[in-house]
Amino acid sequence: MSYELYYWPTIQGRGEFVRLALEEAAAPYVDVARMPAPDGGVPAMMALLDGDSVPHPPFAPPFLKSGRLLIGQTAAILAYLGERHGLAPKSEAGRLWVHQIQLTVADLVTEAHDTHHPIASSLYYEDQKKEAARRAEGFRNVRAEKFLGWFETILERNGSGTGAGTWLAGRSLSYADLSVFQVVEGLRFAFPKTMMRLERKLPRLVALHDRVAARPRIKAYLTSERRLPFNQMGIFRHYPELDP
Amino acid sequence: MSYELYYWPTIQGRGEFVRLALEEAAAPYVDVARMPAPDGGVPAMMALLDGDSVPHPPFAPPFLKSGRLLIGQTAAILAYLGERHGLAPKSEAGRLWVHQIQLTVADLVTEAHDTHHPIASSLYYEDQKKEAARRAEGFRNVRAEKFLGWFETILERNGSGTGAGTWLAGRSLSYADLSVFQVVEGLRFAFPKTMMRLERKLPRLVALHDRVAARPRIKAYLTSERRLPFNQMGIFRHYPELDP
Numbered sequence: 001m002s003y004e005l006y007y008w009p010t011i012q013g014r015g016e017f018v019r020l021a022l023e024e025a026a027a028p029y030v031d032v033a034r035m036p037a038p039d040g041g042v043p044a045m046m047a048l049l050d051g052d053s054v055p056h057p058p059f060a061p062p063f064l065k066s067g068r069l070l071i072g073q074t075a076a077i078l079a080y081l082g083e084r085h086g087l088a089p090k091s092e093a094g095r096l097w098v099h100q101i102q103l104t105v106a107d108l109v110t111e112a113h114d115t116h117h118p119i120a121s122s123l124y125y126e127d128q129k130k131e132a133a134r135r136a137e138g139f140r141n142v143r144a145e146k147f148l149g150w151f152e153t154i155l156e157r158n159g160s161g162t163g164a165g166t167w168l169a170g171r172s173l174s175y176a177d178l179s180v181f182q183v184v185e186g187l188r189f190a191f192p193k194t195m196m197r198l199e200r201k202l203p204r205l206v207a208l209h210d211r212v213a214a215r216p217r218i219k220a221y222l223t224s225e226r227r228l229p230f231n232q233m234g235i236f237r238h239y240p241e242l243d244p
Numbered sequence: 245m246s247y248e249l250y251y252w253p254t255i256q257g258r259g260e261f262v263r264l265a266l267e268e269a270a271a272p273y274v275d276v277a278r279m280p281a282p283d284g285g286v287p288a289m290m291a292l293l294d295g296d297s298v299p300h301p302p303f304a305p306p307f308l309k310s311g312r313l314l315i316g317q318t319a320a321i322l323a324y325l326g327e328r329h330g331l332a333p334k335s336e337a338g339r340l341w342v343h344q345i346q347l348t349v350a351d352l353v354t355e356a357h358d359t360h361h362p363i364a365s366s367l368y369y370e371d372q373k374k375e376a377a378r379r380a381e382g383f384r385n386v387r388a389e390k391f392l393g394w395f396e397t398i399l400e401r402n403g404s405g406t407g408a409g410t411w412l413a414g415r416s417l418s419y420a421d422l423s424v425f426q427v428v429e430g431l432r433f434a435f436p437k438t439m440m441r442l443e444r445k446l447p448r449l450v451a452l453h454d455r456v457a458a459r460p461r462i463k464a465y466l467t468s469e470r471r472l473p474f475n476q477m478g479i480f481r482h483y484p485e486l487d488p
Contacts (some may be wrong), residue, residue: 055401056341059348059394071340073347075319080340096315096324097300103317104303110354118362119375120382131363131375138364150303157299 003029004065006045011234012186012227014074014109015062020178021078023221025085031226033061075102078175087175098169101154101176105183108147112183112190113235115139115242125239136242140194144187148202151180155204168208173215180205181212186236191243247273248309250289255478256430256471258318258353259306264422265322267465269329275470277305319346322419331419342413345398345420349427352391356427356434357479359383359486369483380486384438388431392446395424399448412452417459424449425456430480435487 003022007015009031022029033045045061048054048070058072064080071077079099082088088098113121118135119128154168168176184205188195199206212218221227230236247266251259253275266273277289289305292298292314302316308324315321323343326332332342357365362379363372398412412420428449432439443450456462465471474480 056344057394057397057401058344059351059391069337069340071344073344076340076344076347079343092324093313096313096320099323100300100302100315100317100320103320107303107354110351114358114362118358119378120386122382122386128378131378134363134372134375138366142364142366147303150301153301157301 001028001067003027004032005029005062006032006048006065007062009034009042010228010231012182012230012236013062013234016182016228017074017105017175017179018062018064018077018081019226020182020218020221021081021085021087021175023226024173024178024215024217025081025087026217027081027085075099075106078102078179082175087173087178089170089172089174094170098174098176101151101168102179104147104150105176105179108143108183109186109235111139111143111147112186115190116237116239125237129241132239132242140191140243144191144194145198148187148198148205151208152202152205155208166208166211173212177208177212178218181209181218184209186230189230190236190238192238193243245272245311247271248276249273249306250276250292250309251306253278253286254472254475256426256474256480257306257478260426260472261318261349261419261423262306262308262321262325263470264426264462264465265325265329265331265419267470268417268422268459268461269325269331270461271325271329319343319350322346322423326419331417331422333414333416333418338414342418342420345395345412346423348391348394349420349423352387352427353430353479355383355387355391356430359434360481360483369481373485376483376486384435384487388435388438389442392431392442392449395452396446396449399452410455417456421452421456422462425453425462428453430474433474434480434482436482437487 005015005018005022007013032040033042034040037043048063049058051057054070056070058070060072062074062077063070063072064077071080082098088095115136116125116132117128118131125132151168158167158169167173168180213222249259249262249266251257276284277286278284281287292307293302298314300314302314304316306318306321307314307316308321315324326342332339359380360369360376361372362375369376395412402411402413411417412424457466
């Protein structure tokens with residue numbers, strides 16, 4: 001039985017964190033809103049978001065259908081998939097730690113989004129450019145380094161033996177590693193100059209990014225048509241004036 | 245053995261969601277940063293945040309120490325406490341649903357915070373008043389209603405039998421109910437006029453708030469010195485110009 005992923009069909013966005021986990025797990029899934037109508041397309045997604053008889057309606061995409069289960073919120077979806085597909089530690093302590101990393105990724109993603117939409121998601125970037133310039137400044141100079149530096153620190157502290165710094169948590173790849181890979185990808189697209197400066201002090205994070213990119217299934221996915229390109233509609237957008 | 249909660253000592257903030265769960269569970273805990281030095285106070289909290297040898301350092305407060313476990317991120321702490329103290333359903337599907345509600349609360353809390361700090365948390369409100377006025381407008385007119393309306397909807401859909409609308413999920417109180425209570429409290433403090441208008445269409449949510457407030461342990465907590473008052477340093481702040 002296939003999973004059904006529901007997300008906006010034209011952007012990586014938050015859906016991409018789920019796609020990466022499904023791809024690494026080689027789990028069969030349908031990216032519903034990218035399929036043709038009537039079974040697919042955005043209307044099929046809206047039917048579950050706005051339908052009158054959905055018992056547990058998600059607040060927003062992405063959400064995942066797994067049999068009768070409908071799960072919203074990226075981090076909750078990943079916790080579910082992680083447990084089922086060996087993308088999270090088996091121990092309670094390990095699962096909580098990976099989840100904690102993921103929730104911190106989620107905070108970073110929101111802040112990255114708000115650099116170009118500090119006033120309202122319902123307005124165009126052009127209607128909040130001045131405010132975006134101010135918000136992006138704080139992101140470039142304070143927040144990005146704080147978040148990425150935290151990933152570097154936990155890589156450094158993850159075991160002092162031979163496996164030190166290989167993965168963010170424990171001795172195996174987890175969904176958090178995939179998500180942090182995606183954050184680096186997104187920030188490189190949106191803030192190339194800032195990242196060039198920051199990455200000098202983040203050797204373990206850069207190595208983690210490269211290690212994830214080289215995973216056979218991730219590598220195949222990234223060069224497939226299933227991987228949407230970054231663009232100016234998603235969470236990570238490149239406005240040169242926000243990365244001077 | 246007592247839990248140790250670490251959070252800023254002068255605000256409710258995100259720590260309050262954890263405090264409410266601990267209080268409802270009658271779980272013994274120490275609110276470390278509110279205790280006297282040298283064992284307590286903010287330095288004791290910073291030692292775990294910035295210490296060189298903490299294997300799993302949290303990114304930010306709140307965090308909870310439970311024996312050897314150190315758990316950061318409000319939603320992760322609540323998932324942990326929920327399972328241990330009967331504040332979450334036993335089934336996987338139930339636990340995921342409650343967690344999904346909590347993650348949506350977290351998104352709302354971030355947006356409520358950003359009404360007064362849309363540019364940077366490191367700046368004063370006075371340095372971003374103009375931007376705050378714009379951001380708060382969208383929050384009042386679009387976002388608050390969308391979030392609170394979603395809670396109303398899921399209350400309505402939670403079972404069609406006698407228990408309909410009693411709690412957000414399942415047949416018993418969960419940590420999500422406590423958190424949604426706190427969100428209503430916070431929004432009433434910050435946006436009294438907006439809430440007066442919105443609550444007319446949210447009878448189930450208001451009833452849920454009152455039902456939580458009447459729980460014996462919550463009632464005792466709210467009138468105790470352990471409950472900090474809302475103020476102008478926390479996440480929910482009352483600036484009359486943001487709620488005209």
